[in-house]
Amino acid sequence: MDARKSLTVAKYLFKNYVLNPFVKRFKTAVLAFLIVCVAAGILAAVAFSLSPSQPEAEANQTGEEPGLGWSIREALLQAGIDKGDAISALGAMFALSLLLMLTVGTAAIRVMEEAEYELLLAQPMELSTYFLGREIAELAQMSLMSLPYFGFLPIAYELSGGNMTKALLFPVTMFTAVAFLSALSTLVNVVRILAEERERLLRLGAAAYYSVGAAHSLLTWQISPLLSLPFKPLAEALVHCVTITEGVREVLIGWGLSVSILLAIEAVTIRLADLVPPEFVRPISELAREARSKGGRKEISLYSPDPGASLFRFAFSLEVLSPVHLRNLAIALAASGVAGLAMLRVGPRFGLELGAASVAVSLVTPLVVAEMAIFLVGSIMARDLAAMWVLRVYALDLVPLASGLLLKYTVYLSEAFLVLGVFESLIVREPLALLQPLVVLPITVFVVLLLLVSTSYLASKRRIVRRMPTGLYMFEDIALLVVALIVVPAYMLATFLFKEVLLPRLTPQTTALVVAASLGLSWLLHEASKKALAGAIRVFDLAS
Amino acid sequence: MRPIEVSGLIKRYGRTEALRGLTFSVREGEIYGLLGPNGAGKTTTLKILVGLLTPDAGVARICGHDVVRDRVRALEAVGYVPENPVCFQNLTVREFLEFVGALRRLGEDDVHEAIDRYLSLFGLSEKRDELLGNLSRGMIQKVLVSAAFMVRPRVLVMDEPMAGMDPEAQHAFKEEVRRMTSQGVTALISSHLLDMVERFCTRVGIINEGVLVAEGTVEEVKSRAESGEEATLEEVFLRIVGE
Ligand SMILES: Nc1ncnc2c1ncn2[C@@H]1O[C@H](COP(=O)(O)OP(=O)(O)OP(=O)(O)O)[C@@H](O)[C@H]1O
Ligand SMILES: [Mg+2]
Numbered sequence: 001m002d003a004r005k006s007l008t009v010a011k012y013l014f015k016n017y018v019l020n021p022f023v024k025r026f027k028t029a030v031l032a033f034l035i036v037c038v039a040a041g042i043l044a045a046v047a048f049s050l051s052p053s054q055p056e057a058e059a060n061q062t063g064e065e066p067g068l069g070w071s072i073r074e075a076l077l078q079a080g081i082d083k084g085d086a087i088s089a090l091g092a093m094f095a096l097s098l099l100l101m102l103t104v105g106t107a108a109i110r111v112m113e114e115a116e117y118e119l120l121l122a123q124p125m126e127l128s129t130y131f132l133g134r135e136i137a138e139l140a141q142m143s144l145m146s147l148p149y150f151g152f153l154p155i156a157y158e159l160s161g162g163n164m165t166k167a168l169l170f171p172v173t174m175f176t177a178v179a180f181l182s183a184l185s186t187l188v189n190v191v192r193i194l195a196e197e198r199e200r201l202l203r204l205g206a207a208a209y210y211s212v213g214a215a216h217s218l219l220t221w222q223i224s225p226l227l228s229l230p231f232k233p234l235a236e237a238l239v240h241c242v243t244i245t246e247g248v249r250e251v252l253i254g255w256g257l258s259v260s261i262l263l264a265i266e267a268v269t270i271r272l273a274d275l276v277p278p279e280f281v282r283p284i285s286e287l288a289r290e291a292r293s294k295g296g297r298k299e300i301s302l303y304s305p306d307p308g309a310s311l312f313r314f315a316f317s318l319e320v321l322s323p324v325h326l327r328n329l330a331i332a333l334a335a336s337g338v339a340g341l342a343m344l345r346v347g348p349r350f351g352l353e354l355g356a357a358s359v360a361v362s363l364v365t366p367l368v369v370a371e372m373a374i375f376l377v378g379s380i381m382a383r384d385l386a387a388m389w390v391l392r393v394y395a396l397d398l399v400p401l402a403s404g405l406l407l408k409y410t411v412y413l414s415e416a417f418l419v420l421g422v423f424e425s426l427i428v429r430e431p432l433a434l435l436q437p438l439v440v441l442p443i444t445v446f447v448v449l450l451l452l453v454s455t456s457y458l459a460s461k462r463r464i465v466r467r468m469p470t471g472l473y474m475f476e477d478i479a480l481l482v483v484a485l486i487v488v489p490a491y492m493l494a495t496f497l498f499k500e501v502l503l504p505r506l507t508p509q510t511t512a513l514v515v516a517a518s519l520g521l522s523w524l525l526h527e528a529s530k531k532a533l534a535g536a537i538r539v540f541d542l543a544s
Numbered sequence: 545m546r547p548i549e550v551s552g553l554i555k556r557y558g559r560t561e562a563l564r565g566l567t568f569s570v571r572e573g574e575i576y577g578l579l580g581p582n583g584a585g586k587t588t589t590l591k592i593l594v595g596l597l598t599p600d601a602g603v604a605r606i607c608g609h610d611v612v613r614d615r616v617r618a619l620e621a622v623g624y625v626p627e628n629p630v631c632f633q634n635l636t637v638r639e640f641l642e643f644v645g646a647l648r649r650l651g652e653d654d655v656h657e658a659i660d661r662y663l664s665l666f667g668l669s670e671k672r673d674e675l676l677g678n679l680s681r682g683m684i685q686k687v688l689v690s691a692a693f694m695v696r697p698r699v700l701v702m703d704e705p706m707a708g709m710d711p712e713a714q715h716a717f718k719e720e721v722r723r724m725t726s727q728g729v730t731a732l733i734s735s736h737l738l739d740m741v742e743r744f745c746t747r748v749g750i751i752n753e754g755v756l757v758a759e760g761t762v763e764e765v766k767s768r769a770e771s772g773e774e775a776t777l778e779e780v781f782l783r784i785v786g787e
Contacts, residue, residue: 008646008647015639021634114630278598279596
């Protein structure tokens with residue numbers, strides 16, 4: 001290994017992925033955003049700490065004007081979640097992501113640009129040299145991306161009962177967590193690559209271990225330490241940042257442990273790197289292409305004498321009506337149903353409040369769907385906008401394309417609602433909850449329009465769409481954050497209205513009325529949106 | 545010891561056997577043209593030579609160093625031009641060339657001198673501070689060739705290096721390769737442009753379905769294919785590959 005060359009690699013990778021496309025180009029806008037995040041966080045926290053009516057723990061106990069932190073805490077406690085639960089849940093979440101790393105996808109070292117393989121690895125250096133450089137660049141990138149976590153300072157300050165040091169440790173711990181997961185993922189991929197034919201065994205072993213963990217959790221109705229223990233220090237550090245009783249010392253212990261483990265992971269990765277054959281360093285665009293072709297080609301003919309119909313089929317039918325998609329939907333619905341039934345049967349026996357679970361689901365549903373919407377952006381760029389130039393050259397009318405795209409993503413988001421709705425309607429024994437996707441349909445259409453327009457806009461701003469199917473530049477991440485700021489509250493509000501206002505008042509007549517109104521409105525919106533979207537694509541001069 | 549030695553190379557991609565025991569070598573100062581139809585295994589061979597692919601069997605040596613076992617030493621001698629014009633989209637031309645120079649431990653002055661020289665050779669001097677992602681395909685190709693020339697290689701490995709280049713640049717490219725080989729550099733070039741190869745390469749190897757089917761000077765290959773002196777390399781090529 002050659003540390004000096006590693007530094008060179010890190011320097012230019014950072015330049016290529018962060019400095020030039022992001023910091024340099026959108027200098028003022030984005031730097032300002034970051035600075036505002038940090039400054040606002042610190043200022044707000046300072047303001048809180050100086051304000052005389054600061055919500056102290058004792059003040060709340062006497063019942064005077066509970067602060068935000070306190071109400072969140074109350075809400076969590078009422079849902080039956082305490083500190084210990086939070087730690088093991090977080091630990092289990094990390095464990096789950098490890099399971100995914102171990103079992104999902106192709107074993108490969110993913111790089112954003114093909115040049116990182118084709119040009120960089122043909123230079124005289126060992127793979128360990130390259131890995132070290134790459135990890136340094138990634139850490140630098142993640143630390144920059146972690147600056148917005150300072151925006152959470154006031155909340156962390158509130159929650160920790162006014163401990164400024166702990167509040168300041170929160171962004172640092174978040175960064176550590178992100179770095180930890182990223183490093184772990186690299187290591188897991190290296191191990192999977194080196195396992196070669198035994199990779200299957202590795203996956204089976206992981207699956208077996210996690211099954212035992214899951215079974216143990218079900219038996220005791222508690223998250224098994226088998227699952228949560230390996231990630232306990234990290235989870236503890238994160239949770240202790242926002243608790244009252246633990247001091248700075250506890251946070252530092254958890255954090256220090258996590259950092260040591262992180263460093264150990266990096267060291268092992270770099271040790272093993274020289275054994276990795278270079279061809280396993282692969283651009284994500286190639287991996288995405290491969291995954292798609294593995295998905296099995298569908299038997300839908302694209303040909304039609306009407307070019308508009310062909311275009312619509314290309315955008316909509318080809319994917320939505322494909323056997324793979326229908327199968328996945330069926331699996332998801334079945335899994336959700338089984339989970340709901342299991343919850344219904346075992347939940348009460350262990351004193352689990354189904355009402356609280358339902359509240360949790362209502363809170364989570366819009367978040368999940370909004371999250372998914374954001375996630376879809378990568379796929380929109382890769383699949384739907386990648387071949388744009390062909391369409392621009394041959395198809396004069398983009399409206400059928402716009403219509404197909406709108407419909408496709410509306411269907412996807414509605415399906416997500418449906419899947420979560422099945423679970424919920426089972427545990428609250430309210431079949432009408434299944435209507436939610438229909439009732440929020442107009443919002444979904446609007447959200448999809450917003451997503452597609454902003455994605456087209458983003459795509460028109462980058463020079464070569466094809467090169468980065470899933471990897472987004474940071475600028476784009478931030479733009480999406482803004483979209484999320486619109487999407488999440490919209491869905492939250494809609495869910496709330498549906499659950500609290502509409503559902504209790506539904507009679508058969510009003511149900512029909514509401515559904516009809518919603519469908520009609522959605523149709524109108526769709527008609528208006530497809531023209532708007534086609535226009536937007538034209539205006540942005542999107543030609544991939 | 546020859547600058548490029550390849551023996552018994554086997555490479556499989558899943559079930560496709562791209563190379564099936566390929567053996568050949570290139571002498572110092574030669575311009576060796578590797579010819580073959582699409583899918584013959586040219587790119588695979590070249591990628592093995594520059595350590596991007598690991599062969600399933602066989603050895604590839606650059607200046608006596610096994611590219612798998614002695615990766616760094618072998619690659620220190622190599623300048624490589626990939627088949628596709630890949631590039632770091634968000635580095636400028638100069639940054640990219642400086643990057644390559646830094647990885648080769650060239651002195652700063654040497655790097656800047658080389659950058660000036662090759663950019664003006666290919667008429668890219670104005671583009672030096674342009675992002676690579678903003679360049680045309682042919683321009684990227686010129687930058688990649690400059691990077692390969694710049695590192696003071698003893699061996700040039702180039703996969704269809706003239707693809708996308710305008711005639712002027714092709715001429716400059718050939719002149720520079722000739723100059724370098726006259727000073728003892730060895731060049732291995734894969735190409736489709738048969739008439740170009742005919743006048744440019746000192747020796748050619750024809751590869752088909754992963755094995756070498758003919759080798760020698762252009763004249764030797766022609767006579768082996770019994771097609772007479774006046775046949776073009778194209779006719780010879782079609783004949784050999786068609787066998
Ligand atoms: N990544 C890969 N995965 C699977 N098969 C591959 C891969 N790369 C090449 N092949 C197969 O290996 C064989 C040789 O390919 P190679 O790219 O070496 O040919 P080539 O001589 O360079 O062709 P061309 O003249 O078209 O550039 C082909 O049959 C090709 O399909
Ligand atoms: Mg090729």
